[in-house]
Amino acid sequence: MSQTNFKLKQSTRQLEQSNAHLKAANIRLAQAQSQLLQAERLASIGLLSAGVAHEINNPIGFVNANLGTLKTYVGHFLELIAAYEAAEHFVGNTPIKWNSITVLKNRMDWPYMKDDVLPLLDESQEGLDRVKRIVRALNDFARTDAADVWQPEDIHQGIESTLSVFWSQIKHRCELRKEYGELPAVTCVLSKLNQVFLNLLQNAAQSIEGQGVITIRTGCQSDEVWVEVADNGQGIVPTDLPHIFDPFFTTKPVGKGAGLGLAVSYGIVQQHHGRIEVKSEPGRGATFRVWLPVSPPTARS
Numbered sequence: 101m102s103q104t105n106f107k108l109k110q111s112t113r114q115l116e117q118s119n120a121h122l123k124a125a126n127i128r129l130a131q132a133q134s135q136l137l138q139a140e141r142l143a144s145i146g147l148l149s150a151g152v153a154h155e156i157n158n159p160i161g162f163v164n165a166n167l168g169t170l171k172t173y174v175g176h177f178l179e180l181i182a183a184y185e186a187a188e189h190f191v192g193n194t195p196i197k198w199n200s201i202t203v204l205k206n207r208m209d210w211p212y213m214k215d216d217v218l219p220l221l222d223e224s225q226e227g228l229d230r231v232k233r234i235v236r237a238l239n240d241f242a243r244t245d246a247a248d249v250w251q252p253e254d255i256h257q258g259i260e261s262t263l264s265v266f267w268s269q270i271k272h273r274c275e276l277r278k279e280y281g282e283l284p285a286v287t288c289v290l291s292k293l294n295q296v297f298l299n300l301l302q303n304a305a306q307s308i309e310g311q312g313v314i315t316i317r318t319g320c321q322s323d324e325v326w327v328e329v330a331d332n333g334q335g336i337v338p339t340d341l342p343h344i345f346d347p348f349f350t351t352k353p354v355g356k357g358a359g360l361g362l363a364v365s366y367g368i369v370q371q372h373h374g375r376i377e378v379k380s381e382p383g384r385g386a387t388f389r390v391w392l393p394v395s396p397p398t399a400r401s
């Protein structure tokens with residue numbers, strides 16, 4: 101009897117174990133499926149973005165050129181009018197319709213208009229530069245640049261050069277910790293990867309209200325290296341997690357974030373045949389880990 105009991109207990113335990121394994125496998129499967137769906141969605145957004153970027157690029161080109169010429173012309177017009185105004189004294193009472201000129205000037209508020217026209221053009225140029233940056237970001241998200249130079253690079257050097265431009269802006273409120281591992285040279289476009297590191301560091305810094313800590317870790321596993329940027333900031337709510345790589349998804353106030361940093365980073369890492377993993381809990385910070393193959397197939401072909 102006790103023998104049967106023992107066997108029963110044993111098989112129950114085995115059943116429980118295989119049940120637990122099944123559950124874990126199920127969770128992994130669901131995660132893989134949602135990652136696949138996200139990758140597919142982002143790939144189609146990428147195609148759309150590339151099309152939009154291409155279409156917008158052309159009008160931006162000529163508006164930009166015209167704006168430059170227009171500014172030069174307006175500068176000359178203003179100079180010419182100033183010369184005419186200076187000559188007004190010498191004209192005296194010749195048969196010129198001073199009255200109608202004065203009325204015209206008053207009606208258009210000439211003094212204001214004269215001062216406003218160049219700042220207006222400058223502001224338009226700034227707006228256009230912003231559109232240009234967005235289009236460039238959409239392009240980075242969508243495709244590789246033929247001019248990119250792929251070569252073996254020291255990832256730590258990339259991180260350090262990114263830090264040298266970025267760190268001074270936030271060092272007064274963030275503590276930086278580095279936990280670097282040993283890394284082999286990675287075949288990549290380092291300038292592009294630096295953009296990824298910068299975007300991750302910027303997000304980390306922006307997630308921290310007041311004082312905080314940003315930790316950069318690196319490591320290597322078989323033929324891949326990883327770079328991790330972790331912060332102890334506000335974290336990401338679970339419902340936002342599936343959207344953070346979407347172009348234009350942002351939780352930041354208008355003017356603070358365009359929602360392009362992670363989309364661009366995703367595109368760049370994808371071009372390197374790598375991937376980005378995220379772990380985050382609201383209130384407990386976020387950790388972004390970028391995995392990169394040491395020698396990606398793009399560079400080999």
Ligand SMILES: Nc1ncnc2c1ncn2[C@@H]1O[C@H](COP(=O)(O)OP(=O)(O)OP(=O)(O)O)[C@@H](O)[C@H]1O
Pocket residue numbers: 299303304307331333334335336340344345349350351352356357358359360361362363385386
């Ligand atoms: N380290 C982080 N901690 C908390 N939330 C984050 C972090 N990184 C990204 N996020 C969330 O993901 C969103 C998208 O990030 P992304 O970098 O793409 O855009 P952004 O930072 O809002 O704007 P941009 O990068 O264009 O200036 C952020 O608005 C924020 O909600």
Ligand SMILES: [Mg+2]
Pocket residue numbers: 299302303357360361362
């Ligand atoms: Mg960002």
